[in-house]
Amino acid sequence: MNADDMKKSVALKALEQVKPLLAEDVVIGIGTGSTANYFIDALGEYAMDFKGAVASSQASADRLKACGIDVFELNETGSLPVYVDGADEFDPQLNLIKGGGAALTREKIVAQACQRFICIVDASKQVDVLGAFPLPVEVIPMARSLVARAMVKLGGDPVYREGVVTDNGNQILDVHGLNIQDPKQLEQQINNIPGVVCNGIFALRPADVVLMSTPDGVDERRPL
Secondary structure: OOHHHHHHHHHHHHHHHHHHHOOOOOEEEEOOOHHHHHHHHHHHHHHHHOOEEEEOOHHHHHHHHHOOOOEOOHHHHOOEOOEEEOOOEEOOOOOEEOOOOOOHHHHHHHHHHEOOEEEEEEHHHEOOOEOOOOEEEEEOHHHHHHHHHHHHHOOOEEEEOOOOOOOOOOEEEEEEOOOEOOHHHHHHHHHOOOOEEEEOEEOOOOOOEEEEEEOOEEEEEOOO
């Protein structure tokens, strides 16, 4: 299987787990990215079986609507039974790094609102320790340099993601060179820097299950 085939296979595996939850009054959470897009496309076949979805980005909202799925604001729905999204890295405890698509803040909000977070990835995203993938940090524009200096003090090498504006009107710093031994502590520490909107460590609310596609099929991972 090539990379696209593996993304499609893991998306279909996630759909198998989500289908029993679908009902006329159910709204589910949907993430952002290429793997999530395969899930959205497959979910479209069941658009009439459930109420709709909360999307973590405008791009996902547009794709859901194109598949005939109604899109709701989280303020309208409250808690969600399930959230399906990808990740840029995951560790054995199912802590994640997310934000390669610049949707990390809304992704973290929807993840926090869900009862079950299903993360769908390919095997290249599996790591022993988070940090090989540059950590995205969403910042208020006026604070970009201030936050960058703070990240240097934490041992990182921040790079401004030029030309990218998030759905919230903010900017992204990609922080290279971090060896994240304590994801929960670092997530909190970065979020406490003035001007940081959110960072891409998902450890305070990690995934409940990771579905990982491999050339031989889909493996299901739970926290060690």
